[in-house]
Amino acid sequence: MPNPFSSFFGRRARRQEAVIESDTRELRLSREEETVFDNNGSVETTERVTSIIEGGERITSHLQVVGQCTEAGCDRFLTHHSIRECFCGKILCPAHAGWDEQEKRFLCGECMRILRRRRRWQLLWGLLTAPFIERRNNDS
Ligand SMILES: [Zn+2]
Numbered sequence: 001m002p003n004p005f006s007s008f009f010g011r012r013a014r015r016q017e018a019v020i021e022s023d024t025r026e027l028r029l030s031r032e033e034e035t036v037f038d039n040n041g042s043v044e045t046t047e048r049v050t051s052i053i054e055g056g057e058r059i060t061s062h063l064q065v066v067g068q069c070t071e072a073g074c075d076r077f078l079t080h081h082s083i084r085e086c087f088c089g090k091i092l093c094p095a096h097a098g099w100d101e102q103e104k105r106f107l108c109g110e111c112m113r114i115l116r117r118r119r120r121w122q123l124l125w126g127l128l129t130a131p132f133i134e135r136r137n138n139d140s
């Protein structure tokens with residue numbers, strides 16, 4: 001254990017590392033802080049933060065990460081800004097979620113295909129009038 005009084009003049013370094021592990025990937029972030037005290041009483045702190053770029057978005061802290069894209073082969077880590085959720089429960093990145101103007105929400109590719117097919121039938125037969133969400137399990 002270092003003596004806390006001995007470091008009053010000098011330097012103190014602190015390093016924090018956070019690792020986020022998913023089934024497919026690992027995200028490692030670190031943050032180093034060095035504080036220099038000189039005998040004139042001035043204190044100077046320098047900070048070094050490692051960051052990664054995920055799909056054009058900078059991630060500097062594990063606290064930013066709230067999910068991961070479930071699309072096969074993507075595995076992008078997502079923040080509050082980039083996370084998209086389809087109502088089937090799939091978590092997606094912006095590249096794998098499509099905005100549907102009629103539903104006013106993001107959809108995964110599969111739900112989008114189902115929805116388009118249903119709309120085509122609706123158009124043809126005018127039979128399917130119940131909301132999409134209640135009928136999605138009956139889709140053939
Ligand atoms: Zn994705």
Ligand SMILES: [Zn+2]
Nearest residue numbers: 086088108111
């Ligand atoms: Zn979906």
